[in-house]
Amino acid sequence: MSDVLLSPKDKKDTLPYSRPATPDHGHRVGVYGLGAIGYHVAKNLANSLSSLPLVVYNRTVAKSEKLAKELGPNKVSIVQSPAELVDSCDIIFTILANDEVVKSAYKQFYQALQATPSGTVKIFVESSTIYPTVAGELDNLISSVSHARFITCPVFGAPAVAAKGLLIAAMSGDYRSKKEVAYLLVPAVAQKVIDLGGNVEKGSAPTFKLFGNSLILGTMEAMAESLTLAEKAGVDSSVALTLLNDLFPAPIMTGYADKMAHDRFDGTQGFSIDGGIKDASHIRRLTSELNSPMPLIDIAHQHMLTARAGHISNTLQGTAKYETLDWSALVSGVRVTAGLAATGSGSHTGVVLDE
Numbered sequence: 001m002s003d004v005l006l007s008p009k010d011k012k013d014t015l016p017y018s019r020p021a022t023p024d025h026g027h028r029v030g031v032y033g034l035g036a037i038g039y040h041v042a043k044n045l046a047n048s049l050s051s052l053p054l055v056v057y058n059r060t061v062a063k064s065e066k067l068a069k070e071l072g073p074n075k076v077s078i079v080q081s082p083a084e085l086v087d088s089c090d091i092i093f094t095i096l097a098n099d100e101v102v103k104s105a106y107k108q109f110y111q112a113l114q115a116t117p118s119g120t121v122k123i124f125v126e127s128s129t130i131y132p133t134v135a136g137e138l139d140n141l142i143s144s145v146s147h148a149r150f151i152t153c154p155v156f157g158a159p160a161v162a163a164k165g166l167l168i169a170a171m172s173g174d175y176r177s178k179k180e181v182a183y184l185l186v187p188a189v190a191q192k193v194i195d196l197g198g199n200v201e202k203g204s205a206p207t208f209k210l211f212g213n214s215l216i217l218g219t220m221e222a223m224a225e226s227l228t229l230a231e232k233a234g235v236d237s238s239v240a241l242t243l244l245n246d247l248f249p250a251p252i253m254t255g256y257a258d259k260m261a262h263d264r265f266d267g268t269q270g271f272s273i274d275g276g277i278k279d280a281s282h283i284r285r286l287t288s289e290l291n292s293p294m295p296l297i298d299i300a301h302q303h304m305l306t307a308r309a310g311h312i313s314n315t316l317q318g319t320a321k322y323e324t325l326d327w328s329a330l331v332s333g334v335r336v337t338a339g340l341a342a343t344g345s346g347s348h349t350g351v352v353l354d355e
Helices: 008-014 038-048 061-071 082-088 099-115 132-143 159-163 175-185 205-232 237-247 251-261 273-290 295-317 327-337
Strands: 029-032 054-057 076-078 091-094 122-126 148-152 167-173 190-195
Touching: 008 190, 029 038, 029 082, 038 054, 038 061, 038 091, 038 159, 054 061, 054 082, 061 076, 082 099, 091 099, 091 175, 099 122, 099 132, 122 132, 122 175, 132 148, 132 205, 148 175, 167 175, 167 205, 175 190, 205 237, 205 251, 205 273, 205 295, 205 327, 237 251, 251 327, 273 295, 273 327, 295 327
Parallel strands: 029 054, 029 091, 054 076, 091 122, 122 148, 167 190
Antiparallel strands: 148 167
16 A cells, blocks of 8 residues: 555545544543554554543463563553443444454454443444455444444555554444544544445455455466566566566555565565455455456465465475464465475576577
8 A cells, every 4th residue: 555645635536524523532542452563553542542542452372462562551551352342432443354353253242232331322333354345244233222322344455554553444334423433543643535325344444345345356366477477488587677667656566476486475574364265265255246247366376375385384394484484475375386495586497588
């Protein structure tokens, strides 16, 4: 995702809502999920809040403790359970790994709401990449409780972009809740908010997120195939990258191409291949339901599976370089199908053509 801020003259497009009644954000804000993106979101939110510390919960408490140590007790408060997070906060963000984890979290939220009814509005902001129908289920669950509101707010951008507060957020759901959350996010966490209307399931932010990820994944697959062809033909990877950068000078493309060309597949510094496979599965399910074929995504899905299988084998043998792979490692799946080693870009012998 581009790390260039939007022009100030586009303010109405950056924040498509009028300023809320409480522009100083006098809410108690919480975050559940301190993964690769969630950690930076939480950090930027904590630094932006003027009065109350950010409340955080993570299943691995060491991540919460790391954030609290980094920012100090005046900025971060740790709770020990999802129920305590709900009891403590007015606005709760969830940024979690997959649909099942998200559904489990919201079941606990619902139980907490039932056990301790609130007289004030609580807004739940789901920022994970989930299937649209799951968003509908969560909305029905949370909105059945008095004074509880649910909106979806997936974000676009790699961890490095999140660290700079330059994510792009897409929102669906209750209008007043979106307005409150949008002014929390911009400019602390996101550079822009896109409004996808009131329905959290159909034509919604979760669907839009899958559309956006299909663009990224399809582009990566095309680049992986072209870079592999160039390598087999004996074209130096640095020369191939130079042309790609000249033709398509978009940071998201050049960044992933650079990772592919230099085997920089550390998933802890980017988007994990497990997440990529999950998102590709969601996209493929959506294409099946809508009869809208995307063969490039089908192929990318297979190449990520190949890459992950190779990584698992290497892990068992004790030769894996990374704890988890970045989804750009799909190029290793392309290389294997082309008869090359999965890694070691630049070391393969090119085809010698007859004169």
